[in-house]
Structure formats: C-alpha cells, structure tokens
Amino acid sequence: MLGDREAFAQHLHLVRRVIELIRSSTSASQPTPVALDEVVGRYLAVEVAGWGTCSIYYETAGRGTPLLLLATAGSDTRQYHGLMSDPALTSRFQLIAFDLPWHGKSNPPGGKRNTDYVLNSQTYTDCIAGVIRALNLPEVPVIVGASMAGAVVVEMVARHPHLVRGAVSSQAGPRVANRHTPWLRNPKVNQTLHVPEWTYGLMSPESPKEDRDRVWWGYSQGGFSVYERDIAYYSTCWDITKVEHMFTQNTPPVVLLSGVYDYSVPPDATRELAARIPGSVVREMPELGHFPHAENAPVFATHLLWALDYIQTRVNSTQVNEAML
Template sequence: MSKPDWSVDGRDWPNRESSRFGTAGGMRWHVQVAGAGPVLLLLHGAGAATHSWRDLLPLLAQDFTVVAPDLPGHGFTATPAAAGLTMPGMARGIAALLAELGLVPDAIVGHSAGAGIALRMVLDGLVPPVPLVSLNGALLPFPGIAARLFPGIARLLFVNPLVPRILSLQARQPGAVERVIKGTGGTIDARGIALYSRLFARSGHVAGTLGMMANWDLETLRRDLPRYPRTAALTLIAAAGDTAVPPTVSRQVAALIPGADLRLLPGLGHLMHEQDPGELAPLIRAAASGTAASP
C-alpha cells in the first residue's frame, strides 16, 4: 500500500522547516519540533497528521518547545504491527520517540483520539503527571451497540487489503473529504481540506487510520479514568457544534475525574483548533502553564 511520500506529498507541508525524521521504538517517525521553552507535546487525532496543527503550532512555539509527531500509521510515520496501533502501543511508541529526542513533556495537548493517548501516557506512568489539555477528546466508548460493532467493522476493513485502496480512490473524488469534515461540525480552510485529501488519497494512510480504529479500546480507558492522578491538571475543551465527539463526552469525563476543568466553546466543531487557532492558543497556553484563562 502507498504511504505518503515526503518528496511528493510533503513538498509544501505546513511548518516543513520544523520537520525531522528518525527511528525510535523500532520504527521511523516524522516529527516537528519548533520554538523554545517548556516542552509541549501535541498529539493529533485519528486520520490526521502534523498538518492539523499547521496554524496553532507557530502560535504555541512563541512560548514552548512544541513537539508534534505523526502518530504511528499516520502521515509520514511508519505503520507498526497491530500491537503498535493500540492505545497503549501508541503511548509507548511516543514515549520512545520522546526518549530518542531527549525531551520530557511539561504539558500535553491531545485532539480527539490523541487525547486518549495522552491520558494513557499519564495513567501508565510513561510521562510525569503534567498538565493535559483535551480538545474534543474521544475518551469514552461509543454508546449502545456501536461500542461492540464499530471496532469489529473497522477490524474487518483493516484486514482486507483492498479496502484502503478503495477508500483512497473514493477520497480523490471532488468534494468527498470536504463532506466528511463538514459532517463533524463546522468547516476548515481550503488548505486544510487539500491536505486531508492528499493524505487520504494514499492507501497507506487510510490503512493506518483503520488499524488504529480497529485496535482502539476506550472501555479500558473509561475504567481507568477515576485513578487519573489529581496532580496532573486536566483541562477538557469541548466544541458545542462537534457532531463526531459530542460535548457530553467531556462532561462525563469531568464527572469521573475530580478537579478537571471543563470549557465549552460555542460556534465550533470537531476540528476547532483548525477552525480558530487564535481562540484556542491562549486557552492552551494558560492550561499548559498552569495559569487561569478568562472563560
């Protein structure tokens, strides 16, 4: 299957000057490192890559050393075996990458599934109990029967080598990716849509996304949430218009973790950090620094 090619797909990649490649945990990674100051780890969601932080990363790099990897199987990072696409596997992989870089995060930001990986890293002791910011965090199982059916369907699609190729061909149809993004609530700029389209036109990226979805275990994470350390300040930022991970998820997580700070933003959808990075940057900056931000 065809993975994104840095010489072709990465030719004008956002923040390309901050990109570097290296090996950690037995696999090749693409990671962007920019700025100076306390280390801020950014973890994107399923199906995305570092381009998801294209406008937010430069804003945060004014105050932090920002570290933003492509998750395993995503973007320009290699695809590991199935165990490396689980939540604990990805958490361990990112910990290995940080060790290779010689960096320890002072705070972590995770979007959607990336927030789940971030919490897993703290819960498993892979990083210190640092401040953590969840952006529309996908942290609880799907409701009802979907909790049992969804991973199984994704697994069936993942093991069929034809499916990623078919889906990547469909993604090349005009407007296909834009319709999917609009379906999550809100819109993003044309550049963002073009970059998502570029990734999903590559069957290797599609396969990595399906593999992540097929191996995702949110039930175990839900059971572990009550033991999340109180010393790790948790800020849950949810968008009122998110139709992919509704804000009720963040509300329920806030009820499970004493001391969690919940913030609801009107007028934004699932990709709120891409829609309005200017609004998100000060909220993230304050939460990551342990200071109060205006509501």
C-alpha cells in the same frame, strides 16, 4: 439507514457534493496563510515494545515550554502546521509533532509488514513515552491531542504522570461508539474517497473550506487499513473506566476542550468524561468541530492558549504548596 449500505459507502463523496450544491450560502471564514519556514523536520530512533526500533519523523517550531502534539487517527504532523506557524504559540512554546509508525513520514519498523499495524493502549502510550524519553527535553511536555489523540493524552496522564506536565484533550468522551465500520477496511470501498468523506462532516461549517479540504486531503493519503486500525483503538480500547483508578491528587492537570459542531463527541460526552477525571476542567469551542487544531488553527489557538495558561497556573500552585510543606 435503508437501502444498499455498500453502495452508500462507495459513493459517500457524491452524497456530500450534492448537499454542498444544495446550500445557497456558507458562513465559512477565510483561511489564514501558513508560513512553514521555521518548521524543522528530523528522524528519531525510538524503541517500542511489540514494534521494535522505529524511525519516527518529527517536526519542531518555536522555543519555550515543550508541547507534544499528537495527530488524529490515520493522520500526521501536517495537521499542526497552522499552529506551528502561529507566533502567539511559537514565541512561548516549543511545538513538537510526530508521525506514528505506519503514518505520514514514519515508515513501518524494520521487519514489519505494511499490514502488520495494530494499535492498542499499550503500544500507543509506550510509543508516546518512548518519544518523550528519546527527545531528552529540558522539561516534561504538555501533551495535546484531539479525537483518538484526545483519548490517549488522558491515558498518558494516568499511565505516565511523571513524563507529562499536563494534557489538553479535544473531542474526547468517556468512550466512543459508531465510528468503527466494516467499510473502513473493505476492498470494495475506495479508502482514498471513503475515509476522508467519513470524517469531513465532523468539521464546523464555519471553518475555512480550504482548511477543511486540507484535512480531507490528508485523510485520502493513508496506507490501507491504517485509519481503521486507529479507529479500532479509539472504539474498542479507549474507555475511561480502564484508567480512572490510576488518577491521584498528583495527576497532572487535564483540560478538556469541546468543539460543539462535532456530533460524534458532543459537549455532553466531554462533560461526562470530565466528571471521571479529578480536577479537570471543560471549555466549549462554539466555532469548531472534531478537528479543531487543523480545521481552524487560529481560532483553536485562542482556546489552546487559555488551556496552557490554566495548566501553568495549576503547576505553579502545586509547586508553591509543595515548597510550603
């Protein structure tokens, strides 16, 4: 890029708006109404090494096999409200979404400053494992995540296979480049405008504009540097070479979903990741982008249900084989 990069970062919202006005038409679908009457929110005390006692906010909906839903960088449980109001899911599964400390309704832990937040593979997986243990679920959950959460669910099946039934990872490659920039934590750049604009173009133009705008709105509300710290994990900590040696024949099944409109993690990158995870499968999502669960929940639900059925089939097959030994 030529010119003043700082000025570009400061006015990214204007660039996007000009492009929107140039477009004469859109193929975006209409949003599906979301009813949140059955979604229940609570707090849970979780001990996390390095962070201490965390009061973690989580929401639940539905009954059945538990699904633990992880939000993307700098975001929170609201990303999953579309899925949590879908009867096709809630009739078969207990959907559980939680906010990481420093995110959404989970405040920084006691004794920690607002700007103390740092995320790495250890704290991230320790926090998720702590939540699973504290929930005391009747069976281990399937974990679901996209973007940085799509990376960490792969880390979870490698580091904590006994806590996970299977993993559905969206928008993850073997590693990530070009997402961490100095403008994400710069007092000269308004984060409430820059961060949501930095992510907006990763979504599919076919997704309902209202839903894409809700993703934008969520990203405009994060605390200073929280998104940047999350992207630091995604860009510098996550690398499949750090955990691939942990995979065994008993590793829980992994399904990798790939929204084709996501230029930051294209399908080729997802297939490259799959080649490093024994037994994993890839499914492309031609209608979706980087935030499939949030930008178009009804369409993503069809892919998610396919992934969950695949995981259940794999689990059943493993149980039959073990019974025959």
